[in-house]
Amino acid sequence: MVAIIKNNRAKIKGLVFLLGLIPLLMLFLGVAQDSLGPDPAKALSHSSGDWALRFLMLTMAITPLRLITRSSEWVHYRRMLGLFTFFYAVIHLIIYCLFLLGLQWQDLWGDILERPYITVGFLAWLLMLPMAITSTHRWQRKLGKRWVRLHRSIYAASALVLLHIIWQARSDLAEPLVYVLIFAILIFVRIPPIKKRLFSR
Ligand code: HEM
Numbered sequence: 696m697v698a699i700i701k702n703n704r705a706k707i708k709g710l711v712f713l714l715g716l717i718p719l720l721m722l723f724l725g726v727a728q729d730s731l732g733p734d735p736a737k738a739l740s741h742s743s744g745d746w747a748l749r750f751l752m753l754t755m756a757i758t759p760l761r762l763i764t765r766s767s768e769w770v771h772y773r774r775m776l777g778l779f780t781f782f783y784a785v786i787h788l789i790i791y792c793l794f795l796l797g798l799q800w801q802d803l804w805g806d807i808l809e810r811p812y813i814t815v816g817f818l819a820w821l822l823m824l825p826m827a828i829t830s831t832h833r834w835q836r837k838l839g840k841r842w843v844r845l846h847r848s849i850y851a852a853s854a855l856v857l858l859h860i861i862w863q864a865r866s867d868l869a870e871p872l873v874y875v876l877i878f879a880i881l882i883f884v885r886i887p888p889i890k891k892r893l894f895s896r
Contacts, residue, residue: 697766704771711772715779718746719786736794743790747783748856748874750776755853755881762884762894774830777849781827784820812862819855822848853878 700707722739725731731738754776760769796802806813826846828834835842857878860871883889 697764697768701766701768704768708772708775711775715750715775715782718742718783722786736790739790740787740795743783743787744860747780747787748860750780750783751853751856752874752877752881754780755849755878759881759884762890765894778827778830781823784823788820812859815855815862816859819852819859822852822855826852850882 722742725738725742726735729735754773757769757773757776761767792798792803796806807817808814826848829838829842829845838845857871857875860874861868864871884893
């Protein structure tokens with residue numbers, strides 16, 4: 696299985712790229728067909744946020760996949776998945792500024808300072824920005840060990856994203872708690888003694 700994936704890496708990467716654009720297409724179609732329900736702005740904001748979160752989980756799932764299959768092949772897909780996370784987080788922010796705030800910039804700063812779920816969402820987004828910028832091989836070579844340290848901020852960004860969705864969900868916590876559980880598993884298998892016990896023969 697892994698060998699097949701390895702031999703067809705370029706084609707599979709192309710396919711993953713096209714699949715990653717489908718949520719964007721769905722957002723456009725929703726707007727074009729006016730099928731987003733009674734509150735289109737909210738529907739767009741939720742959908743883009745959900746996709747940013749799903750890609751974040753897929754990015755974080757690469758390490759467990761590598762450990763389970765004992766193959767580093769999956770690492771070749773991590774950058775693309777991470778960049779899709781940021782891409783949908785940027786769309787999420789643009790939708791928020793454009794449709795929910797109506798480009799009232801003073802309201803954006805007001806929201807960031809006064810609404811805790813926006814504060815943590817924005818901090819998560821800010822942490823993702825340098826990771827997206829330095830995601831190229833060139834930056835990886837240039838920064839060396841500092842690149843690894845910088846990209847560890849994915850854990851802090853994930854924690855902030857979880858806070859963001861728990862805070863904004865208010866009373867209906869079922870869905871956010873599913874995400875918390877998934878993240879907890881993704882983190883748990885990375886803890887060195889657990890990793891050793893589960894994945895070393
Ligand atoms: C850039 C700063 C951000 C702002 C201003 C922002 C704003 C918002 C807003 C206004 C909502 C809807 C709240 C409601 O309807 O009551 C929301 C929900 C959400 N956001 Fe963000 N967000 C930000 C960053 C992020 C990031 C970085 C992620 C994920 C990587 C994310 C994921 C989500 C998710 C999953 C939801 C819930 C969607 C649902 O309930 O279906 N947000 N955000």
